[in-house]
Amino acid sequence: MDYAVEIHNLAFRHKDGTVALRGVTMKVKKGSKTAILGHNGAGKSTLLFHLNGIYLPQQGSVKILGVEVNRKNEKLVRKMVGLVFQDPDDQVFSPTVWDDVAFGPANFGLPREEIEIRVKEALRAVGMEEFADKMPFHLSYGQRKRVAIAGVLAVKPEILVLDEPHAFLDPKSKENLFDILEKENQEGRTVIIATHDVDFAYEWADEIVVMREGRVLAQGGTEVLCRGEIIKGAGLEFPKVVRFFNRIHGLKVEKAPKTIDEAAELVNKLLKNMPQRD
């Protein structure tokens, strides 16, 4: 099995002494869609910073596509892993939107024509094409978030990591993000997100990692999000669809539906199969 990310017994303490990670071990399959969930302060962002060498392991190890992350090859790792920060104000700093999206591709030494194409594509993907010449500081928070996402899409990294990409996006942008992540994944990229949105994770991901207090509480398929002890232990809530089906007594389905649409279809089917009585 090929792994995009292999983390073994990773621990990390911040400069002020806060212990953010206490022995994280997890693997992410190549080409998978992984969602990391956990309460505020569980260590999600700290973990993601390790994936492209912004933080180097203080204990344990991190491997990206088989390459050990250390000071020597952090540059190589950064080319393989694109990271969208939780707060776009940390990431978007250039005088214009165009410059900001072009920043990554330029750093990796792409020729001018290629940069032009990539910036255009990335801005179109997030629906910010017409803002190319604007100052990022004059945009709304959600728009800045979209610029931050475009800035990493334009690099076309093999592994795409997004820290709470949903925060502050309006419903349409959220849906749009779903499509973007889906498309990136279909082009062969491994996509990893940290999120508080259980519904999104349940619907989109094929791998779930649940964190609590700097440790991995559970890892597995989306069925992890149907297990009461884990949801409770991590301070999460059941996805809406799961909550709905949990409430219906005596219902046995071989495969739990993932979306409202699937759930409705299932219910319709059940209704149809019900013996008609008058």
Add this chain to the structure above:
Amino acid sequence: MNSAFYLEEKRSYLFCRLDSRVKLVSAIIYVAVVATIRTWEYLAACLGFYIILLCLTGFPILNSVRRIFVPVLFAGSMSAAAAFANFYAGQLYASVSGAVLFLRALCAIVVLSSVIYSMSFRELVFSLKVLHVPDVLVNLIGFTIRYANILTDELSRMKKARKARGYSKGRNFWHTPTMKVIGQTVAVLFLRSYERSERVYQAMLSRGYGGDIRLLSAPARPGKKDFAFGALVAGVPLFFKVAEMGAFSWIMR
């Protein structure tokens, strides 16, 4: 966000459209020459000439006065101090030397601020790079501007947050709660800005930044207009300098 140093609005007036490299080089020559002129009338003439040039090229002078207020105040008090230090050397001499110092500073402030404010961040970095300023220095300037932006941005956020919770300034300097809040604000401001600038730097690293500056777009070559402007800006103080050295006295005779 009120980012003080990014002037990216649509600027249609001539001064802004002139080539940024030429502007920067001629401004540096202007300041260097003016720093050596000792006659206050000549200095005043140089300043007057530059201001007229600004007017002719459509520079919004009145809007910009506010921006140079602090440096001018600073220069004024420094030259006043210098003048008083020279007081015993003779009263008239003291006031003249104070005026000379002040005029030199004023020239430098007006010329450099007008040039820098007429450039975008990209143009500034580009011109410095073209002038073969080392990358380290260009980066330093770039980061200083970014840091200043982060600082003003954090400050405006904190101000908003304070206001939203019903804070209002005290009437005078001795109002203790106000002073306490201001003290805390400054302390937290530097801490927050430090942490944010660290994260901004991390974000730059994670997009492959490695310390070298890459220019994406080169502006067009400077044309006749640009060179004419540059020659005027650099030439006029040179003319007065030469006059001061007495080169024209034989013509006058």
